[in-house]
Amino acid sequence: xxxxxxxxxxxxxxxxxxxxxxxxxxxxxxxxxxxxxxxxxxxxxxxxxxxxxxxxxxxxxxxxxxxxxxxxxxxxxxxxxxxxxxxxxxxxxxxxxxxxxxxxxxxxxxxxxxxxxxxxxxxxxxxxxxxxxxxxxxxxxxxxxxxxxxxxxxxxxxxxxxxxxxxxxxxxxxxxxxxxxxxxxxxxxxxxxxxxxxxxxxxxxxxxxxxxxxxxxxxxxxxxxxxxxxxxxxxxxxxxxxxxxxxxxxxxxxxxxxxxxxxxxxxxxxxxxxxxxxxxxxx
Numbered sequence: 001x002x003x004x005x006x007x008x009x010x011x012x013x014x015x016x017x018x019x020x021x022x023x024x025x026x027x028x029x030x031x032x033x034x035x036x037x038x039x040x041x042x043x044x045x046x047x048x049x050x051x052x053x054x055x056x057x058x059x060x061x062x063x064x065x066x067x068x069x070x071x072x073x074x075x076x077x078x079x080x081x082x083x084x085x086x087x088x089x090x091x092x093x094x095x096x097x098x099x100x101x102x103x104x105x106x107x108x109x110x111x112x113x114x115x116x117x118x119x120x121x122x123x124x125x126x127x128x129x130x131x132x133x134x135x136x137x138x139x140x141x142x143x144x145x146x147x148x149x150x151x152x153x154x155x156x157x158x159x160x161x162x163x164x165x166x167x168x169x170x171x172x173x174x175x176x177x178x179x180x181x182x183x184x185x186x187x188x189x190x191x192x193x194x195x196x197x198x199x200x201x202x203x204x205x206x207x208x209x210x211x212x213x214x215x216x217x218x219x220x221x222x223x224x225x226x227x228x229x230x231x232x233x234x235x236x237x238x239x240x241x242x243x244x245x246x247x248x249x250x251x252x253x254x255x256x257x258x259x260x261x262x263x264x265x266x267x268x269x270x271x272x273x274x275x276x277x278x279x280x281x282x283x
Contacts, residue, residue, distance in 0.1 A: 002027040004063040004257035024271045028063040030257045033090045040089040048096040063255035064101035064194045065094045073107030074124035091137045100137045101194045103167035108145040133163030140165040144172025145208040148184035166191040171198035174237040175228035178202045182246035189250035197256040199236035201229045233273040
């Protein structure tokens with residue numbers, strides 16, 4: 001397995017984040033491709049080739065692109081045509097930059113397949129999965145809002161294993177649904193193409209729909225920090241030794257990409273996370 005870093009976690013811009021990733025000893029990086037200079041529309045073919053060379057010259061590779069455009073994911077039918085087109089453009093960019101994986105949150109998958117929103121989300125994902133399959137890319141859904149078994153059922157219903165995948169974020173599963181991480185790896189194993197190395201704490205039961213909805217439209221008196229807390233690697237509820245063993249058991253040899261979304265000194269936390277993962281992998 002390789003160790004990656006989410007460039008935005010350094011809070012230093014694209015250039016600063018790439019340089020910091022190289023300095024802390026990462027093998028590769030994940031980059032948001034949904035705004036600013038990384039938006040596909042802002043990168044012509046020459047710029048894409050130059051960026052790919054620049055990253056390679058720093059001794060890095062792109063582990064994945066993040067195609068998360070925020071909002072409600074793919075839960076709202078009227079918004080999906082544009083979101084699907086935007087996501088396809090991110091997949092095009094990913095291949096130009098040398099990676100086959102784009103990751104995103106799609107919203108909260110209903111446990112009941114007869115729920116109207118289930119079909120809306122499944123159809124959007126199917127179109128993106130077909131597009132990815134046709135060009136050798138994978139549209140990877142990030143874990144978190146729903147239990148692993150619910151996400152596995154959606155992926156099996158869609159039935160495009162080469163175009164659809166999973167970005168496995170163990171901290172999201174711990175914080176939101178209090179999931180057994182090795183069991184979740186086993187459930188989603190055939191689909192896992194990328195992972196986030198993140199840790200967190202489940203403080204008390206939380207309604208995932210209310211939680212994720214509050215990130216889009218703040219709810220008066222509702223504070224997500226009352227329910228979940230992200231912490232540095234090794235300090236939360238993710239059982240990393242068992243987690244890495246479970247990934248090894250399913251044959252995963254891709255990226256463990258460090259994502260640090262909070263904290264006063266992300267650079268320090270990321271440096272410690274790289275060492276933490278290297279020590280575990282060496283053992």
